[in-house]
Amino acid sequence: MTTKDDRPSKDPTPNKKALNRRDFVKTGVVAGLGSGVLLDSAEAQAQVPASGTQQTVWHYEADVVIAGGGCAGLTAAIRAVDLGASVLVVDQNFDLGGRMLHSAGRMSLGGGDPVQQRDMSGESDREGFVTVAPIEEPEELDDDVELLFTDLTDWSVVDPKGQAPYRYNERELARAWAENCPATRQFLIDNYVRFSRVAGTHGGGGLSRARLATCFLMLGDVTDIKAGTITAEDAGVADRERSSAFAPLRMNNASRSVGPNAVANGAALSRCLEFSAREKGVQFILHRRFDEIVREQPVAGRVLGIKAHYSPRQHPESGEVLQSLWQNGNIDERRDTVNIRARKAVILASGGHAGNPEVRSMFYPALREPAFPTSGRALLGSGGQDGSALIAGLRIGANLAGMQQNLSYFTTFHISTRLGTRDAYTGMMPGHPTFGFRGSAGFSVGSSGFEEFIAVNQVGKRFFNEVRLPARPGPSAYPGDRGAPGRGLDHTPLDWRNCRKEWVREMYNYDHGVHAALALNEGSEAPDYYSGPLWAVFDQDAVDRNGWELRYPYVSDNGYFFQADTIEDLAEQIYAGHEFQRVPLKYLADTVGTWNGYVESGADPEFEREMDAPMNRIATGPFYALSIMVIWHDSYGGLRVNGRQQVVDMQGQVIPGLYAGGEAVGGFNKHGLGKGHVHGYIAGTHAVEEPSL
Amino acid sequence: MLRLVVGVLGLACLIAPAAVAQQQPDTVLLERGQRLYQENCALCHRDLGAGDPPTFPALRGSDQLRDPVRVVRTIRQGRDRMPPFPGLTAEELSALVNYVRNVWADGSSNVTTEEVAAVLGGLEETLPMGSVWDGVFTEAQANRGQAAYEGACGTCHGHRLNGAPDDPDMRSTPPLARARFLRVWQGRSLATLFEFTRATMPEDNPDSMTEQEYVDVIAYMLLLGGMPAGDAELQPDAQSLARVVIRAGR
Numbered sequence: 001m002t003t004k005d006d007r008p009s010k011d012p013t014p015n016k017k018a019l020n021r022r023d024f025v026k027t028g029v030v031a032g033l034g035s036g037v038l039l040d041s042a043e044a045q046a047q048v049p050a051s052g053t054q055q056t057v058w059h060y061e062a063d064v065v066i067a068g069g070g071c072a073g074l075t076a077a078i079r080a081v082d083l084g085a086s087v088l089v090v091d092q093n094f095d096l097g098g099r100m101l102h103s104a105g106r107m108s109l110g111g112g113d114p115v116q117q118r119d120m121s122g123e124s125d126r127e128g129f130v131t132v133a134p135i136e137e138p139e140e141l142d143d144d145v146e147l148l149f150t151d152l153t154d155w156s157v158v159d160p161k162g163q164a165p166y167r168y169n170e171r172e173l174a175r176a177w178a179e180n181c182p183a184t185r186q187f188l189i190d191n192y193v194r195f196s197r198v199a200g201t202h203g204g205g206g207l208s209r210a211r212l213a214t215c216f217l218m219l220g221d222v223t224d225i226k227a228g229t230i231t232a233e234d235a236g237v238a239d240r241e242r243s244s245a246f247a248p249l250r251m252n253n254a255s256r257s258v259g260p261n262a263v264a265n266g267a268a269l270s271r272c273l274e275f276s277a278r279e280k281g282v283q284f285i286l287h288r289r290f291d292e293i294v295r296e297q298p299v300a301g302r303v304l305g306i307k308a309h310y311s312p313r314q315h316p317e318s319g320e321v322l323q324s325l326w327q328n329g330n331i332d333e334r335r336d337t338v339n340i341r342a343r344k345a346v347i348l349a350s351g352g353h354a355g356n357p358e359v360r361s362m363f364y365p366a367l368r369e370p371a372f373p374t375s376g377r378a379l380l381g382s383g384g385q386d387g388s389a390l391i392a393g394l395r396i397g398a399n400l401a402g403m404q405q406n407l408s409y410f411t412t413f414h415i416s417t418r419l420g421t422r423d424a425y426t427g428m429m430p431g432h433p434t435f436g437f438r439g440s441a442g443f444s445v446g447s448s449g450f451e452e453f454i455a456v457n458q459v460g461k462r463f464f465n466e467v468r469l470p471a472r473p474g475p476s477a478y479p480g481d482r483g484a485p486g487r488g489l490d491h492t493p494l495d496w497r498n499c500r501k502e503w504v505r506e507m508y509n510y511d512h513g514v515h516a517a518l519a520l521n522e523g524s525e526a527p528d529y530y531s532g533p534l535w536a537v538f539d540q541d542a543v544d545r546n547g548w549e550l551r552y553p554y555v556s557d558n559g560y561f562f563q564a565d566t567i568e569d570l571a572e573q574i575y576a577g578h579e580f581q582r583v584p585l586k587y588l589a590d591t592v593g594t595w596n597g598y599v600e601s602g603a604d605p606e607f608e609r610e611m612d613a614p615m616n617r618i619a620t621g622p623f624y625a626l627s628i629m630v631i632w633h634d635s636y637g638g639l640r641v642n643g644r645q646q647v648v649d650m651q652g653q654v655i656p657g658l659y660a661g662g663e664a665v666g667g668f669n670k671h672g673l674g675k676g677h678v679h680g681y682i683a684g685t686h687a688v689e690e691p692s693l
Numbered sequence: 694m695l696r697l698v699v700g701v702l703g704l705a706c707l708i709a710p711a712a713v714a715q716q717q718p719d720t721v722l723l724e725r726g727q728r729l730y731q732e733n734c735a736l737c738h739r740d741l742g743a744g745d746p747p748t749f750p751a752l753r754g755s756d757q758l759r760d761p762v763r764v765v766r767t768i769r770q771g772r773d774r775m776p777p778f779p780g781l782t783a784e785e786l787s788a789l790v791n792y793v794r795n796v797w798a799d800g801s802s803n804v805t806t807e808e809v810a811a812v813l814g815g816l817e818e819t820l821p822m823g824s825v826w827d828g829v830f831t832e833a834q835a836n837r838g839q840a841a842y843e844g845a846c847g848t849c850h851g852h853r854l855n856g857a858p859d860d861p862d863m864r865s866t867p868p869l870a871r872a873r874f875l876r877v878w879q880g881r882s883l884a885t886l887f888e889f890t891r892a893t894m895p896e897d898n899p900d901s902m903t904e905q906e907y908v909d910v911i912a913y914m915l916l917l918g919g920m921p922a923g924d925a926e927l928q929p930d931a932q933s934l935a936r937v938v939i940r941a942g943r
Binding site: 249252633 | 848851852853861864868871872876901
């Protein structure tokens with residue numbers, strides 16, 4: 001199904017100048033091209049190797065070509081430039097940062113990294129922003145590479161979902177990651193990133209030590225990356241219902257882990273790295289989707305470059321092409337397809353596959369349902385997390401790794417407690433260029449809010465105990481009381497007791513509600529048997545009980561929020577007004593009647609709601625329906641790489657000249673930023689060592 | 694209800710061997726003791742008396758249960774970080790003390806209401822009990838509490854205090870105001886809330902705020918929950934907080 005964001009380009013003025021060589025050169029000069037990036041097309045054709053099966057016309061050339069400007073891509077770009085390479089980054093979005101920009105900026109590294117050491121000594125950061133005392137005791141920060149590696153391959157750890165996060169990790173990958181953590185932390189510090197005190201760890205960071213620090217900036221009169229300051233407006237803290245172009249997600253109060261006036265999240269990481277990359281001369285082509293890897297032979301020989309097509313992100317109402325926050329280093333290139341030659345290497349850092357329902361079906365066929373987009377849809381567009389690296393890699397013979405690890409990470413997918421928006425994961429408010437793609441910010445009711453309504457599927461039937469529907473089992477984390485025996489230092493790596501069945505029985509905490517939400521129902525039709533959208537249905541009494549603010553920008557008339565005087569009318573409105581509602585909610589009125597009977601009798605024989613929370617009648621109009629979304633955080637599983645981040649083929653051989661990192665790779669069950677930045681650092685380091693074509 | 698029935702049956706099995714040889718404790722009283730335990734103690738000492746050491750001590754097998762007088766005094770007056778429970782009557786205390794000692798100590802406790810009353814008679818007079826609806830905090834205090842809340846609590850518990858973090862990556866947390874909060878905390882004192890919060894929050898660094906900050910945050914929670922402000926501030930003192938009971942309505 002085509003969504004608004006999927007519509008073909010409406011841009012009426014394709015850049016004709018780009019077809020004219022002389023004008024093109026001028027454009028390049030205006031855009032500030034460094035020498036060696038722009039390539040004369042005649043020269044390029046002469047350089048095509050004789051072994052190539054077809055002539056490739058190269059439009060651009062750089063030592064290192066990177067697909068994707070997120071956490072892995074930006075880090076790889078800066079690292080490669082630092083080592084003397086010319087670097088060109090292609091990103092499908094209108095701005096840089098990927099999902100890093102929208103993240104919480106929490107990064108678990110470790111192995112005795114500089115921030116762990118700083119906190120052990122009790123010192124502040126070099127600018128003196130960190131004024132609170134260390135949060136963790138020195139012994140909890142006393143880390144080394146061996147311990148980190150042990151943690152990352154610890155077969156014995158089982159999470160509250162009964163899954164083992166570490167036992168399927170590629171050992172070579174884990175070793176390289178652990179060895180490069182301390183250097184990557186220092187690298188980030190050297191590129192304007194500021195880190196809070198270390199507090200615990202998260203997301204596959206191992207259970208033995210505290211390794212998590214958060215990226216921050218200080219509130220000030222101006223936004224100045226070099227000085228480390230940001231205005232309240234840019235941080236999004238001046239007005240809770242307004243986002244800035246700088247930070248799509250309102251920044252968090254970091255006074256506890258840094259000091260007064262500190263604000264933290266991924267914007268304090270992403271913008272600092274982007275600033276540094278642009279300052280150091282990395283060049284960017286935005287609005288351009290990476291499609292193909294060009295290799296000497298279809299499945300043999302060296303990788304020569306990539307093909308990428310123009311895919312502008314346009315404002316959903318005005319049609320204007322969206323602009324990045326900063327422009328220096330951008331190349332304004334609008335030809336439909338360009339071929340970009342990599343003299344040394346291509347690095348695939350274009351993200352995972354959570355936004356591509358067909359690829360998602362590789363690990364869970366029911367997740368093919370397109371009603372549930374990826375976690376960054378409005379921010380990144382339909383080209384974000386589209387599995388492009390995986391798809392292009394498979395075409396040239398690359399292997400995959402760890403696809404099953406999507407099922408062994410606790411946040412991979414779950415029911416969001418933010419209702420009334422398709423884009424239930426991102427947090428952009430009006431003021432950010434992409435708010436229009438959401439139309440509503442959604443209303444976050446928390447898990448406790450699920451006590452206040454009934455949840456129905458696409459035919460209007462209840463399908464699960466609503467109270468338990470949004471429950472998430474939680475991670476294995478340090479301190480170890482959330483999925484591992486004892487706390488913190490009490491955790492003993494590789495101890496069989498960590499996963500003995502008595503312990504698993506004690507800490508198991510997963511109700512499988514999300515699977516009921518994705519189940520077949522009467523509205524599921526061949527051949528896809530889509531489960532369809534989900535609806536929270538409640539009445540005016542529920543609104544009054546909870547003080548819910550059902551108003552713009554939280555909800556709007558965008559097909560994800562409905563209000564009616566009768567349940568029958570509500571059902572009709574949903575069928576008429578929601579883009580993925582394929583069948584009428586023919587049971588909704590009966591379901592509400594049955595529910596009210598259960599409330600009267602004090603017992604819900606279908607789902608035993610009376611065991612978990614009080615039950616309330618749905619009887620006082622107006623009646624409301626808010627969409628309930630299944631959301632994805634990140635995907636696990638992707639291209640198989642070795643410890644140098646080189647992509648490996650089906651025969652176990654390295655594909656020369658091809659690197660990958662972050663969510664584009666598989667075999668390493670580590671969450672988000674920590675994985676991406678270290679992968680980028682390793683890939684950038686080794687890509688530069690490749691012989692030049 | 695189901696849980697309670699199962700619990701009582703389990704209790705009967707547990708105490709049976711000892712009860713044969715000893716004087717039979719009143720099963721009605723024991724059942725009442727179990728209910729009081731669930732309402733007042735299980736929050737920290739947990740259903741099976743295992744506690745959560747070192748934060749919350751275990752009762753199961755604890756030497757501290759040997760002396761019934763000590764147990765009565767501890768519950769009534771508090772000890773270390775355990776809050777006092779001045780609202781319990783002598784009859785309730787005897788039921789509770791017999792329950793915990795029968796289940797987790799030597800299984801032969803039969804302290805009478807009169808014996809408890811005698812212990813209480815030796816303690817200082819308790820002040821009258823009040824509730825959160827009596828104007829127990831000031832608005833200025835709640836405003837200070839908001840600042841502390843936003844730094845230490847808001848990231849996880851959300852700006853609406855409904856347990857919905859603004860960061861979509863984070864799991865929901867317990868609400869700190871309105872119906873769900875009241876359902877869990879109804880009947881408990883602010884001293885219990887104060888000490889429980891100090892012992893467990895912020896999750897990544899418990900007990901890291903000042904006592905004043907914790908009590909200010911509670912004032913903010915009460916304000917957001919619709920309770921009226923008054924003329925005097927809540928004091929960070931377990932003895933006075935113990936006399937303020939959390940109730941859903943006036």
